[in-house]
Amino acid sequence: xxxxxxxxxPSETRVEPVYRAPFPWGRLGIRAAALxxxxxxxxxxxxxxxxxxxxxxxxxxWAQVTNPIAWSALILTLWTSAVMTVINTIMGTLTAYVLxxxxxxxxxxxxxxxxxxxxxxxxxxxxMLVILFGPQQTLGAWLKDELGFSIIFSPPGIILxxxxxxxxxxxxxxxxxxxxxxxxxxxAAATLGARGWTVFQRITLPYLFLPLASGxxxxxxxxxxxxxxxxxxxxxxxxxxxxxxxxxxxxxxxxNRLGASAVSMVMVAISFSLILVVGWLQRRRLKDKK
Amino acid sequence: MxxxxxxxTGNTPRPVPSAGRWTRRVLIAAVFIYVGVLILAPIWxxxxxxxxxxxxxxxxxxxxxxxxxxxxxxxKISLVVVLIxxxxxxxxxxxxVRDHFHGRELINGLIDMPFAISPVVVGYMLIxxxxxxxxxxxxxxxxxIKVAFAVPGMVLATLFVTLPFMIRELIPMLEAFGVQQEQSxxxxxxxxxxxxxxxxLPALRWGIIYGVSLxxxxxxxxxxxxxxxxxxxxxxxxxxxxxxxxxxxxxQYVGAYSAALVLGVLSLALVVGTNLLRRREVNRS
Numbered sequence: 001x002x003x004x005x006x007x008x009x010p011s012e013t014r015v016e017p018v019y020r021a022p023f024p025w026g027r028l029g030i031r032a033a034a035l036x037x038x039x040x041x042x043x044x045x046x047x048x049x050x051x052x053x054x055x056x057x058x059x060x061x062w063a064q065v066t067n068p069i070a071w072s073a074l075i076l077t078l079w080t081s082a083v084m085t086v087i088n089t090i091m092g093t094l095t096a097y098v099l100x101x102x103x104x105x106x107x108x109x110x111x112x113x114x115x116x117x118x119x120x121x122x123x124x125x126x127x128m129l130v131i132l133f134g135p136q137q138t139l140g141a142w143l144k145d146e147l148g149f150s151i152i153f154s155p156p157g158i159i160l161x162x163x164x165x166x167x168x169x170x171x172x173x174x175x176x177x178x179x180x181x182x183x184x185x186x187x188a189a190a191t192l193g194a195r196g197w198t199v200f201q202r203i204t205l206p207y208l209f210l211p212l213a214s215g216x217x218x219x220x221x222x223x224x225x226x227x228x229x230x231x232x233x234x235x236x237x238x239x240x241x242x243x244x245x246x247x248x249x250x251x252x253x254x255x256n257r258l259g260a261s262a263v264s265m266v267m268v269a270i271s272f273s274l275i276l277v278v279g280w281l282q283r284r285r286l287k288d289k290k
Numbered sequence: 291m292x293x294x295x296x297x298x299t300g301n302t303p304r305p306v307p308s309a310g311r312w313t314r315r316v317l318i319a320a321v322f323i324y325v326g327v328l329i330l331a332p333i334w335x336x337x338x339x340x341x342x343x344x345x346x347x348x349x350x351x352x353x354x355x356x357x358x359x360x361x362x363x364x365x366k367i368s369l370v371v372v373l374i375x376x377x378x379x380x381x382x383x384x385x386x387v388r389d390h391f392h393g394r395e396l397i398n399g400l401i402d403m404p405f406a407i408s409p410v411v412v413g414y415m416l417i418x419x420x421x422x423x424x425x426x427x428x429x430x431x432x433x434x435i436k437v438a439f440a441v442p443g444m445v446l447a448t449l450f451v452t453l454p455f456m457i458r459e460l461i462p463m464l465e466a467f468g469v470q471q472e473q474s475x476x477x478x479x480x481x482x483x484x485x486x487x488x489x490x491l492p493a494l495r496w497g498i499i500y501g502v503s504l505x506x507x508x509x510x511x512x513x514x515x516x517x518x519x520x521x522x523x524x525x526x527x528x529x530x531x532x533x534x535x536x537x538x539x540x541x542q543y544v545g546a547y548s549a550a551l552v553l554g555v556l557s558l559a560l561v562v563g564t565n566l567l568r569r570r571e572v573n574r575s
Contacts, residue, residue, distance in 0.1 A: 027389060034385035035397075037378045041450055042400060045415035046407075048425065052418050091324050098321045102314060106322075112562075113325055116333070119561035120554050121511020123531045127538070127550040128332035131339040164328055196313060218406075225408030227514035228531070232538065245408040245514065252414050252518055261418070264411040271406035279399040 046268060053265035056258060064262035069238045073247035074266060080155055080243070081223035084162040089216045092170025093208065099171070100178040114171050117164055125164050126232030129157065153235030158243065161229035166219035173215030174208055177285075181207055210288070214281040221274035224267060336554065340547040351545040352552065356524060360533035361552075367441065367516075367529065368509035371448045375505050376498070379456025386457070387464040404453045412450050413518025416443055420519075439521045444529070447515035452508045456501035463497035496568060503564040507557035 053061055064070060098104075099111055117125070133140045133151040144150050151157045181204070189199045227245040234241040242250075244267055251260035340348055351357065386398055404412070419426050420437035430437060437443040471493070475485045491498075513531035520527035522536065530553050537546035 030381060031385050031389050031391065034378070034382040037382060038397060038400070041446075041453060042403060045412070045419060045450065046403065048418045049411065049415055091321075094317060095321045095325070098318050102318060104318050110321070110325065113329060115561070116329055116558070119507055119558045120333075121513065121531060121557060123511065123513040123534060124336070124550045124554045125332070127534065127546065128336040130538075131547065132332050132335035137335075160328070164332065167325075167329065196310065221406035225406060225411065227408055227410050228511075231514075232535075245410045248408070248410045248414060249514075249518065252410075252417065257423075260414055264408075264414055267408055267411055271408075272403065275402050275406050276399055279402070 049261060049264050049268050052257070053261040055261075060258065061262045061265070064259045065266055067259065069242070070244075070247055070259060070263050072239045073242050073244045074263065076155065076158075076242070077224055077244040077267075080158045081162060081220050084159050084166065084223055085216050085220045087159075088163055088166050088170050088219050089212060092167065092215065093174055093212060096171045096174040096178055100175060114168050117167050122161075122165055122226065122228035123232065126161060126229035129161055129164070129229070129233050133157065133160070152233055153237070154241055155234075157233040157235075158230055158241065161233045162219075162223045162226060165226060165229060166222055169219040169222065170212065170215035173211045173218070177208060177211045178204075210281055210285040214278045214285070217274050217278050217281070221271050221278070224270055224274075333554075336547060336551055340544070340551040342547075343544055347544045348548040348551075351542070351548050354545065356528070357533060357545065357549060359525060360528045360549075361530045363441070363528065364510055364530040367445055367448055368506055370445055371452055371509045372502055372506050374445075374449060375452055375456045376502060379453075379501060379505075380460060380494075380498070383457045383460035383464055387461055388469075401454050401457055404450050409447075409451060409512065409514030410518055412515040413447055413520075416447055416450075416515075416519045420446075438519060439523070439527060441520075441527065443519040444516045444527060447519045448509045448512050451512055451515055452505045455504040455508060456498075459497045459501035459504070460494060463494050467493045499567070500564060503560045507560045510553060510557050510560075 065074070095110075095114065099107065099114075130152055131137060133143070135141060135144060135150060135152060140150070140152060149156075151160060185203050186199050189203050194202070225245055226243075227249070230243050231246055231249075234243060234246065236242045236246045236250075238247075244263055248260050248263050248267075251257075251263070382401075386394060386401075417438055418424055420430060420443055421427065422438070424430075424438070435442070437446065467490070471489050472485050475489050480488070511531060512529075513535070516522075516527075516529055517532060517535070520529070520532070522528050522532040524536070528536070530549060534546050534549050534553070537543075537549065
């Protein structure tokens with residue numbers, strides 16, 4: 001919580017005019033070093049994807065993207081990520097709400113479990129899910145025989161893997177806002193006779209809209225590119241359970257450079273726009289706070 | 291957090307007004323079930339899977355030369371990446387907070403890009419730059435440097451993927467710290483380097499520690515990008531994650547599961563350990 005308190009200071013420090021850089025080679029040298037690092041590490045690699053994807057013209061790019069296998073991989077990626085985002089938004093908000101508003105045994109433990117997915121490599125996540133739900137395993141075999149439902153090597157496995165990986169995003173976006181929320185309005189509504197769900201829907205939810213939206217979009221953006229967990233869990237059957245990232249890997253391996261570049265370009269463009277929107281939402285929230 | 295527990299209107303006891311006792315119980319139970327099924331059950335499954343044939347089998351699988359080599363390569367790459375991010379991450383954070391120039395906002399937004407870009411695409415970008423037919427291929431041949439399908443390419447890929455962590459930890463710290471202390475030191479005649487080492491760096495200590503541990507954990511677990519740029523050649527470019535992938539493919543399940551367990555425990559220990567350290571220091575002060 002200390003950070004909340006600390007971040008209120010910068011406005012006063014910003015006013016300071018020129019300040020001697022604490023490096024001997026001066027301000028410009030540092031700026032140049034930092035910017036060239038970003039240009040070489042970030043901008044050039046990103047630009048190369050666009051250059052290569054559009055090299056043969058827009059028509060060829062479009063033909064590569066709409067090739068049935070590529071197209072179905074992109075659509076699968078988008079719909080599984082969308083389903084995950086909906087579930088994650090609901091369960092993430094619920095988890096944050098329970099963590100902030102209720103007292104119960106195991107609360108501290110639950111709070112630490114939320115961060116676990118951030119610390120576990122996604123490939124390891126994939127391995128875990130295959131062990132638990134895989135067709136040779138007890139639980140997976142039971143689901144398949146009794147319910148005729150398989151999780152691993154099919155789209156539900158993808159959604160499950162994405163849910164695991166992105167669980168912290170919504171919780172951690174909503175939690176601090178819920179802690180800061182002034183509860184007078186909720187109390188007033190309750191005094192006026194509003195029931196629990198009405199209070200939440202009419203009063204609490206509108207407050208949470210911005211952080212919820214940025215948490216949800218962030219998990220969506222993260223899901224679009226996920227590879228490590230999915231490649232293990234999905235079975236990667238073209239036209240059925242092959243996602244965009246796995247498709248790109250296949251095209252790179254079979255040296256179909258244009259196909260790999262075109263689909264990569266679409267993925268980068270989606271992530272890029274989502275990251276910009278998330279940044280904008282977060283800045284707006286900071287402004288609202290002031 | 292305690293002031294939140296108090297009632298602003300001065301009215302005493304507040305049983306949560308928005309939910310009855312049963313709603314509350316149901317909501318808490320729902321969260322526990324969700325977290326239990328989604329997160330805890332898979333973790334337990336991995337532990338059970340690795341120990342299925344006993345600890346002897348795990349130790350035997352983990353001490354195979356190719357496994358040791360793979361883990362050693364992962365640790366070497368991660369250490370190099372952490373060192374580079376330490377220097378350049380601090381530099382970039384410093385410039386973004388203290389320096390003023392046009393386009394700063396835009397750069398600030400771009401920093402998060404690696405977070406959303408598929409690791410496969412990251413590896414592929416580097417192939418387009420450094421691969422056999424890559425843009426920089428002539429330069430590399432002239433200098434006789436091998437980047438693609440070699441360790442330098444894997445370091446670059448891991449650098450791209452871990453770029454935001456250090457910077458994102460340090461920016462709020464730098465903003466909160468302000469410049470007053472540095473200015474008073476300067477007034478008293480301290481040199482730029484003295485100010486940086488004695489005042490700025492110690493103040494950023496926890497940001498740096500967190501940044502390093504997150505970067506390290508992320509580097510340990512990187513898979514897609516190093517698979518594409520490194521090729522996963524056994525004994526040369528096979529990291530721990532690439533070994534797990536191969537072992538699963540070859541149905542060496544004990545090896546795959548125990549390596550996955552070790553990798554998971556390593557990254558968890560890093561992140562949890564840092565949190566515990568931090569809590570201890572907060573308690574002490």
